[in-house]
Amino acid sequence: MSGHVDIDKRNVDLNEAEKGLESTKKCMEDLDRSVHSLPSVDEKGNSECPFADELYAKKDELQRELEARLKDLFEMLKAVDAEIERCRKNLAVVTAHHDRIHGEKVRDQYSDEEFKLAERIKQLTEIRKQIQKAIKAVQKALAESRARYYPGTKPEEWPGISDDSPTPPLKASDADRELDDLLELES
Secondary structure (H helix, E strand, C coil): CCCCCCCCCCCCCHHHHHHHHHHHHHHHHHHHHHHHCCCCCCCCCCCCCCCHHHHHHHHHHHHHHHHHHHHHHHHHHHHHHHHHHHHHHHHHHHHHHHCCCCCHHHHHHHHHHHHHHHHHHHHHHHHHHHHHHHHHHHHHHHHHHHHCCCCCCCCCCCCCCCCCCCCCCCCCCHHHHHHHHHHHHHC
């Protein structure tokens, strides 16, 4: 599939995630244009447009591509959630050990690592929000697309849009409070 972005489950590349979101957005826009330019067709497949069936077939192709992108978004979200959790655990460990270190040079290295982890968590949390927003937009676009079909080719039932997020928001923890404190110090 063209435009497919492979997200490493152990180390999320934010640039790759952004590329995946951009290509998904373009795919969604293509489908939206296709859906809104479909000619009217009666229940027997008759239309004033002589190539209506071809336009509907193209819409179905775009729809299948966007469905695949939706699966990719869910995988990307899982990878981002795992990376956030990994960074939070690392931040908690680094923060816990920071107070036990007496050497100035080593303590500075731990502080640098705390800030790096805090910044990474902040970036991952932002991309997570973008992915969740994209998932809802894609689900809406797919629902609109599935509502328009060529007679005799009605697609199978689709579960539609769920108000529940695909994965629950991450819970606040001590690491979150420490992260907030670190980010305040950084500003």
